[in-house]
Amino acid sequence: MENLEKTFTVSIFTENTIGMLNRITIIFTRRHLNIDSITASETEVKNVHRYTIVLRTTKEQIDKVVGQIEKLIDVLKAFVHEDKDVVHQEIALYKIRTSNLSNADVEQVIRENYAKVLSVDTQFIVIEKTGHKSETQALFDKLKPFGVLEFARSGRVAVTKPMKELSTYLKELELNKQL
């Protein structure tokens, strides 16, 4: 159904220019769409940046939004995928009082969740877990009884399952120009 809300991952490839993030996000703001998470990084192609935006909306709405994003002069290409078409991951950090470590259950939780201890201080330790949001959330819920001093989760990073590479798209863009 076109008008059913779902989670979408929007991958946007842009030139490395000032203000791109702003240009992209105002397209969502204007349509009263709330972004769940956003990440940005350089891609495998130098000077081409990738924004990964996750949000819940309808297919019809997201297709229109992507149409507007692609209109931005410095956007090379934008794609929209459902969860089943991307391999995605998030990272979460949990800060816990070191004194609580003596509780044997903490170790158990770390083990069972394939989390790792990233840093140890006399006062606190930092645990790291990568996974889907549901997994990092589950760990949070389990650590909560031991007192989580701080918790931070990244936005989603995602690569797409279809095999076409960015460089192929870039070549196509160059070719279009020459026509």
Next chain:
Amino acid sequence: MTTTSLVKEELKTKMVKTQTMTGSEAVIQCLLQEEVETIFGYPGGAIMPIYDALYDYLDQVNHILTRHEQGAIHAAQGFARTSKKVGVVFATSGPGATNLITGLADAMIDSTPLVCITGQVASPLLGTDAFQETDVIGISMPVTKWNCQVTKAKNIVETLAKAFFIAQSGRPGPVVVDITKDAQFELVDFHYKKCKTIRSYQPKPQLNLEQVKAAAELLNKAKKPMLIVGQGVMLSGAEKALLEFAKKTGVPVASTLLGLGVFPGNHEQFVGMVGMHGNYAPNVKTNECDVLMTVGMRFDDRVTGDVSKYARQAKIIHVELDAAEINKIIKADVPVWADAKEALEALITLVEPKKHDAWLNEFKEAKAKENQVLLENRAKDFPEQMTMDEVLSLLSDLTKGEAIVVTDVGQHQMMAAQFYEYNQTKSNVTSGGLGTMGFALPAAMGAKMANPKKQVVAVIGDGGFQMTLQELGTIMQNNIGVKIIILNNGFLGMVRQWQQLFFEKRYSFTEIQSPDFVALANSYKIKGQKVNQRTELKSALEELLNSDSAYLLEVKVAKEDNVFPMVPTGASVSEVRLQ
């Protein structure tokens, strides 16, 4: 080669050579390279170096000092929309730049190519709340096709080249280039190279022949086809192709507000305007036709009314350059993502010659009935007073539908759309998408600057005129021969009409008093007169048209006339009301 063009060539070759100059001079040189002849602007602290550089080039480029930056940008819009050129604007930082915002939004939504150059505080002061610093890039981002801040002189040339390319290619739009004051002073080696491509920007798609074939097939089978044309036809220069296509297919041609003039208003296949205040037949027949083809229009809500009841029975062919417009509002059965001219030219070879006389006649009969009802009602309601329609019909007759008519926003705007017969392309300038009151007077100045030999008539309401009337000063100082008609109904008429129809006649703040417009014009050394009587109208209009300089005519019209036909908000186009 004539001597002037020889001189021009010589100048160019001279300029292509690398020369060291200030960033400011480079700005002016860029404009010359882009063959800019007219700039509209207003100086101030942060753009003073550019104005200083301009002072050395007054023999090569004309600058018009307006009375407000909004006036400058609307003038540039009028200039661009009636020529094939880009409108160029200068403004200073802070308030100068913020005064451009309405015009940018207007140009953005009506696809008008503009390059606006704003001065900015020196780069070390950025973000310090310095005097007259505003975040011009941030503020103008949603209302520009592209914008860019330049803090180094070495980036000025490339950025401006890009700005001109972006503004006029693809679906045109406004561009802002914000240049810090230090970059204006800095020295740079000038070497101009026109921008022809940008990797991440595809102005025009490749014509897809499959789509064109599918469209032709639908048209060839159609019994009751209808065509709606928009400004896109004009922007792609497809008027000739459209005429040929229409002749061959015999299809009735309707137009959007901004499309008026792309197809001759006096052509037998022209059936009028669609939309909220469009004609009866094209609205109703949108819901009766079997194939609805649209070219270069975007199904604005003022065109469609209730989208769920819009052309449901028809197969829809949407010829459109901007991919984001396809399926945005109305789902196309056959989308043709293409430049209008290329698409129409390809279609001409594929469509079968047809006549649709009986179908076309239905439009004609409906139009005759519409005219009759409107005339009778006005005669009944306003036996004595003049009404806007008669002023505009007479203006149309006297100018043979060949003047450039620039309208403001309100009842008079819709009346002009209905009663002026636009026979020429680029002759209809109005604020369509944004509906900006105060647009007409400055836009008409720009249109006149671009078309000094043409009759340019601004048709404005008593309300809208008072939003930008300071531009009378610009008209005076630069001897701009625009003809101004104020249709004075003593009301913010369009809002009053809605109050009458939908708010139980509660006229909340729509009655408006005006100064003595003629005396006001006279104080700016502009001739004018006011007419109250029908008997005086024709000679007054003739005097206006025959005047070889600016002229203001105020016509006192009925206070409470309404614009019909009307599709009330939320209603279907089939429910268009004649009264």
